[in-house]
Amino acid sequence: MTVIGKPLDRVDGKAKTTGAATFSAEYAHPGLAHAALVHATISRGRVTAVHTGEAEAVPGVIAVLTHHNAPPLKPAPKVSALNLSSFVSGTSVDYLQTDEVHWDGQPIAVVVAETSAAAREAAALVRAEYAQVEAVVDFAAAEADAVPQPRSLIAPGDARKGDAEAALAAAPIALDLRFTTPPQNHNALEPHATTAVWDGDRLTVHDATQAIDWFRAHLAVRFGIPAADVRVLAPFVGGGFGGKGAIWPGTILAALAARATGRPVRLALSREGVYRTVGGRTASIQRVALGATRAGRLTALVHTSVSRTGRIGGHPEPVTSASRHLYDAENMLIQQKLVRLDLLSNAAMRAPGEAIGTFALESAIDELASAVDIDPIELRMRNEPAADPLDGTRFSHRMLREAYRTGAERFGWAARTPEPRSMRDGRWLVGMGVASAYHPSTYLTADLTVRLSADGSVLVRCGFQEMGMGGATAQAQIAADALGVPFEDVRVEYGDSALPKGPIAGGSVQTATIAGSLLLACGKLRRSLRTMAKRTGGEGVREILERADVPHIEARIGSDTRFGRLSGQARFMTRFMRDQRRLVRAAAGAHFCEVRVDPDTGEIRVTRWTGVFDIGRVVNPKTAAGQLRGGIVMGLGAALSEATLIDPRTGRIMNPGLAEYHVPVHADVPPIEVHFLDDPDPTMPGGILGAGELGITGVAGAVANAVHHATGIRVRDLPITLDKLL
Template sequence: MTRTLPATATGGPVVGRPIDRVDGTAKTTGAALFSAEYPLPDLAHAALVHSTVSRGRITAIETGAAAAVPGVVAVLTHLNAPPLKPAPKVSPLNLSTLVSGTSVDYLNTDEVHWDGQPVAVVVADTLDAAREAAGLVTVTYETFPSTVDFAAEEKHAKPQKSTMIMPGGAKKGDAEAALAAAPVALDLRFTTPTHHHNALEPHATTAAWDGDRLTVHDGTQSIDWLRTHLALRFGVPAANVRVIAPFVGGGFGGKVNVWPGTILAALAARATGRPVRLALTREGVYRTVGGRTPSTQRVALGAGTDGRLTALIHTSVTRTGRVGGGPEQVTSQSKHLYAAENILVQQNLVELDLLSNTSMRAPGESIGTYALEASIDELAYRVGVDPIELRMRNEPAVNPIDGKKFAHRMLREAYARGAERFGWADRTPEPGSMRDGRWLVGMGVASAYHPSWQLPASVTVRFSVDGTVLVRCGFHEMGMGGATAQAQIAADALGVPFEAVRVEYGDSTLPVSPGAGGSMQTASIANSLLAACEKLKRELDTLAKRSGATGMSPTTILAKAGVPSVEAAVGSDTRFGRVAGQLKFMAKFVRDQRRWMKAACGAQFCEVRVDPDTGEVRVSRWVGVFDVGRVINAKTAASQLRGGIVMGIGMALAEETLVDPRTGRIMNPSLAEYHVPVHADIPPIDVGYLDDPDPTMPLGLIGVGEVGITGVAGAIANAVHHATGKRIYDLPITLDKLL
């Protein structure tokens, strides 16, 4: 995607400045096209028919009434749908295999694996006709016994197996024995429910075939992996698949994987010979796109009377679907945040006959920090130590579990700055001791934490004789300001004005980028972009020597050499080049894993007001201070951190997907019944960051996309306890739990 950058004040470095997003005008004026808005000739529309059982087999399907609706082009079922290749098995050596939403061969099987699985697709000239006809398809099933009740099946959970990507557990010393011997001990149980992403833009795909060449417009967070997956499923070369995704209306992890709607849009287009658009309803998103797993967690802490930890135990149970999904790193932060003498963490899994779970903003740490930080707060009350002071007494100098050095860790500084900005010194420690009229007032804190990751990226940079710079990389723009940040980086690296840089992104024809997930996209691309800029400057130096223009400006060098432009590339998208890049990445990943512990962290400060008669909770103030390394764009970084905090407030006080424990059906698949925060629920959010570079990361940046949500639910739970004296162990914190 190409966007002309707006003129800005020049002079001096632009990295770190609060520059407006380059796509802001297009989005606010409606000029930006999303995946369900591309006008294609002879476009047809598709609607899904969902299964109504959680496990079974289709014995009959009646489509006559649907086919008779005026405008219906086709009704596709397992009886007449084109064949698909099976989904690949997950392999850590081929990260694109991680993108499969499920292992089901959609419409190529009569088997049903979850309530909501698509069992038919209706294609019609209009969306209204397609949806009307979909409601007329009737399906008869032979039902099989199913397992859908997470709470009932928790006792059957098995230890999660460790992989190179995610360990299932870790230990240091004998934590259970240390807990039993500790002068102060607590052993607590927490639960969190299923969550769904609810991005502003529901999932939608527009697909068109030209012979054996496929073009899809899709709101994906993983352009390259989607292209690879579609090529495999439809049996065509990857070069024959083009994925276009210049704008994504929010993802939060829900658009990383390839879900049924995308596959079936392409399937319907191939079957009908027409371009097909399949835009999911909000309910359709719940039925066919995975959400966050529920969890149960045990946190047990042993300490001396001074609050210094002698034992830290954190275990979890989460679920996957029998047809897909993966574990969440719920105990991740508990290996790194506190200097306990003995540590035990273990994650456990149970398989259910439900749609696969998937990543959701800060998967694992967002719910894991809730349980850990509420437990640390409880320990502070037990030993009579201020919650911040207790954390500082247990702040480690090296990674607690294995002694590795921290690449960057300024949590003490974050707490000190946050406490001053928040006015923590004004807090009286006794629960229920602070009031404002009839409202009970509470203050709580919690630590934020998210690991820092990096993947290979391919980038090209072109410098033209007119002084303009073109950066090309197929990365993703979901609203975080990725194109703006990379333009800032290129401008400083090449010594040109910001407005001279143009960025192309969001298309699989561009050099390959990693997906937008794990807070790694900016660092991954920046690493390659900086290398490409250095390579380009060396090319200019060589050209200058040949043309006798040494010491002159780049534009003069090109003009004297009679060359319109010079270009440099980092990374190769050939098959051999990608394998070589993957091996290089894996080697660096292993080296870094052995040497450093890399992560963003921060301090969350929350004030709540609780109505003692109704149990209503209002978040009245928020301060968050973060150690996220160097900040590339002050405005977009603050926006990302605020967005994470807002999402965390929703997780703490409102969000809960209700699953019928008898049938596995989601009972509240809409924004009318799944409650997310609105403007009236959110106070002014004061966000700060230390802006101190991590020397082991490109430009010193760490990543800001996900750390903002971590610790939020813990801070709110702790503030509620301070206000009321009640410790809430089960999210969300609703008024019935406080009465």
């Protein structure tokens, strides 16, 4: 290989940095109108009256749509593993079809106007009256009503090995700890936006989505038209971390407004609109209990969680996922419970489950290390399993020992003195902490075509998403090596549902999924060339194709026919279930964190970070490092500042915007060193395990552990704000 592994610049880098890239709210269409949402101000009940007269009188207003005059809309499909596109239903609500209100912020009207300013002005003038009913919105108060979480593809059920509670009670060293994490909201650089255009019964949508094909299928169901009559375009997406993987009210209502008015309609959400209508991360209450010998060998590991969904949708988070696989405890108990609240559905948010679950687990492991007076890394290595600790299933790839060894050397862990408050830099207390990163790996199916032309150029076509991670660049590198052509001669088309069906960009599956199909297609092309060469006697691509009298050859993987789609889904389900039984796949790594804490004010500064990661084959170290750094920065926000504040009386989000919801800025982010082990996983396409979500896992735990080392104070409730250190 000559191209894979090189830190090449992104092929779309120039377009994005010069402003040439066009995002979903920037497409111009003749007669374009603008839409704004009107949000409900109760959490549960009915709209008894809606007053639109003042809004309709605003100059430029075209229409005010409510449940009284909106066009009909089909119900959302029920979530089913037999229809993977059903997983993108943000909620089950039939927007503007009834007078029912299901959460504070639900759209109850849409204003369409000639300008966005007129639409916003008119939306503020719409007044509604309600008949309220009692709503359950207080997560902490609902803990006692939690029920066992159902098993699903993304959230496995409870698990047991031995009798963990009895082993905990008998253990020489035992800890029984409670952790909490708050709700969190998405704040992508590009807020959600949709531009919708109808041509008769054919719908074109420009959308900020990370699931183009599934969006197309969902829109077809909601508007009662064939999927072939829906086109979704998303050539550039300004950040998507799970929130753009589901279809939220803005997308549906933009298309509904366009159908009602006969005009192209753009609906771009404000920051507050994103908070009101786009789901975020669930809050959690977690128990981690550890029993161990005095030598630090785990005899019991208990990890239980309570999280939430909305009554109108949301997918349970696999909070305890990492605890199933990270430590070799003799007895284990893994349980997840769920409460359903009258809030907007929760949504995937970078490493859903593992991001918050590893905070509790890795903090508890650090506490155990203190209790048995063993170095935190040594304790982890003493409990590193040779096979999956629950059932003995083999690991496809496991290099945590190497990650910790390499990270400790690069970070300078040997300079750490073990006692809390024992390290200083002037007036600052200095602390060092570590934590494991862990995220399961899998791959879906992708359709694509690869064309090799006589001039040696290659065209790859697949309807996947590019959200800034360098997906097109990585696939061009894979194709270049597979066909033995220069990287500059490969062009990748993506971001359009008219292309062969691509996978969702979620779960860190996109790169490996496309690579699997791409390598198959390139293999087909190589075989075709060899056959042609034998027949014609030519050498080299140009001569072979010229002698065969063809301008190019092409290979296709997958089919967009109904049978082809069902066949592809069946292949995925069969492989997924088989793999679940015979191996455990995951990307993993080790985080090393240094903090400084002001002993008088409680101010925390993260001053240094080293991460060593096993993500299998590294296609492009520059783009992969960017993804992992981004995950670490997002984890710093979760650790130190991010929290969605929900009024426990009304269910209203009280800080819906970046003025009061605090994400890390440049001054909060230290130098972050990222290092790869770069060892391919032989069971994954191209040896690729995935990088996008791994970076955030373990980050909050590493920060909490470093803060304890600096101050002697254990913080078990995120975020770690200065008041908790005073």
